[in-house]
Amino acid sequence: MKRIVALATAVLMAQLVAAQGAPIKIGGIWPLSDITGKQGSAAAQLAVAEINKAGGVLGRQLELIVVDDELKADKAAAAVEKLVTVDKVDVLVGGMASGAELGKIPAFKKYGKVVIATGAAGSGTVEKALGPSPDSDFYFHLHPWDYNQGASYSEGWDAIQAQYPNMKIKKIFLAYEEGAFGKSSWDQTKVLFGGRYTVDGAPFKSAAMGGGDYASMLEAAKDYKPDLFIWAGYDADALPMLEQAKAMKFNPGIYLGAPPGWPIGFGTSRLSANVMLYGMWAPAMNDTNKASKKFYDGFVAKFKEEPATYFAPLSYSAIFILADAIKAAGTVETAALIKALKATKYESPLGEVITFSKSNIIAHQGIKRQKILQWQAGRQEVIWPLEAKTEVPVYPFPQWK
């Protein structure tokens, strides 16, 4: 009998030691054919490599297992199933498109693993499906919701006009792509700016969806004579729309683009000068932010390319936030990890200290503010928030030469 007890104890001890030495598994889900997911997952791998090089977490190495969601809800849901049941991951990170994120939610709820979400702005779909606390307490949403974005733009334009009195905005025109992204931008713009500004808009078919002719939309915008012209479309629209605007001699006071990413080499085009944009991060922040520079240098050294989208520093931050919380909790057990994540205070490369607080529905919302930037001399400069600015804005948008 004594021998059996000793043997069982030895086996249990051996299992415990093996578990302690085994890596902590993180399941990452991003759209790998898209630059946001490609660079987001690469940045997450960079964070894992840096943490492992520094000794890992709780004496264990981190292991990131990445699955491509192909921007599709069904693939995203299958990715969660595979990561949890086959790879036996401890936690989940990632995400970009709201549609794909929506597909994951039933599986997220089924398994209840801690999730650090790097994407999905659609509050009407994703946040609604997550539901309020405590059912969604496992979900830590880093990316701002659409209403957070809208509110921060409104705040930003107020602050910019107060700081630079020559910049006057009364009329806003939104050019929006015909799909769900554009229509949701149009609805948000009417709600957020409709009271204080005169707002008009027109749809266009994005080049990304087989369109690419902006003439009728630009004609409507030109007739409206807006102070602020915003287009909500995709990177494929950026330069062709500018070329057509130039040909039609359309000169709004401010010309602003809000695509998820910009085409390769956009900054090298002369047409990019003084185009404004919404975003969360730009390499220009390396001049003023140490965390940004550390991330940027590490990324360029490892991948021999520049991070082209804010999803890279966002995903990098997600891994560090997770590692810090596991360290604080001393375990990957869900309840303890949620408690530790609630206390997060992470100085991110995005230029702000990330903490989690309540949003309209869920209990754990990370970043709530976006930034207003401007292309100047080929690089994106932050012009708002004013405390994080890297340049003063150039206004008005230059007349076409």
Added chain:
Amino acid sequence: MASKRIKTMATMAGAAAFVALAIWKPTVLIYGTQQAGLYASIAIPMGLVLGIVHIVNLAHGEFMMVAAYAAYSLSMATGMDPLIALIPTAAATSLFGFLVYRLTIRNALKAPELNQLILTFGLGITLSQITNILFTSQTRKLSLDYVSASVTIGELSFGIWSFVFVAAAIAMTVGLKLFLTRTMMGKAAVAVGQNPRGAAIVGIDVDRTYGFIFALALAMVGAVGALFLTKSSIFPGVGGPFTMKSFCLVAMAGVGNIPGILAASLLLGLSEAFLRVFRELRGWADIVFFVLIIAVILGRSLKERKS
């Protein structure tokens, strides 16, 4: 006699609509014609392949996308303007097309048509996936000053670069007309298109003719791909929507009717531009395409039944 009268009346109605548009909303004519030029220049090579080789090439748009990437790479590597890169791109695409024909399509010519559709569909997916691996999905665009060239008449300023597609479409139509009617190879191609077995009996090398026509169409696709690069952003999925549009334009024109593709494109381009003028109807601009194709094909089948 009655048919002649109907044609005369239709021509007069068309001319009256043209004049009315020119006075009321000249931009509909300008942008509609420019868009029609783009549609036609992409669809004409498909019309040639469908009319002669009788293959619905579902990789048509992807071939154009590959050509645009080839012209882009050449321009980036050598600093060559895409208008010059157009020549080597057309030659390379033609050679590539010939190889694809010899290695794949040729083997499916005698198989049921569904096999050909699946084959070219698969080719299209392969081409876009390989491009995705090589270039990633991130959008690329050359910034060229002449693309923003414009003309100002009174209050109206409009871009003129896109008229290059109109010129390209007309040049291809005229060139093909001359080729098919004035050259031995062209006449042989028409004969093969009408009756391959009969053409073989009279001594025409059918296989060689098919290969030549496919390579010629791909050369045109290559040239259009380089032109497309001047105006549009490129990414692996950029060609797909043009396959469907080209196929429908060829169907509207009638298989083998190359000048008809020009007319169908003009009808489509002007209709889209017309609907986009009205705020409430902008969303219908895409649907007009399907309405037109259904109307034309239905009208044609009714006419054939009647005759």
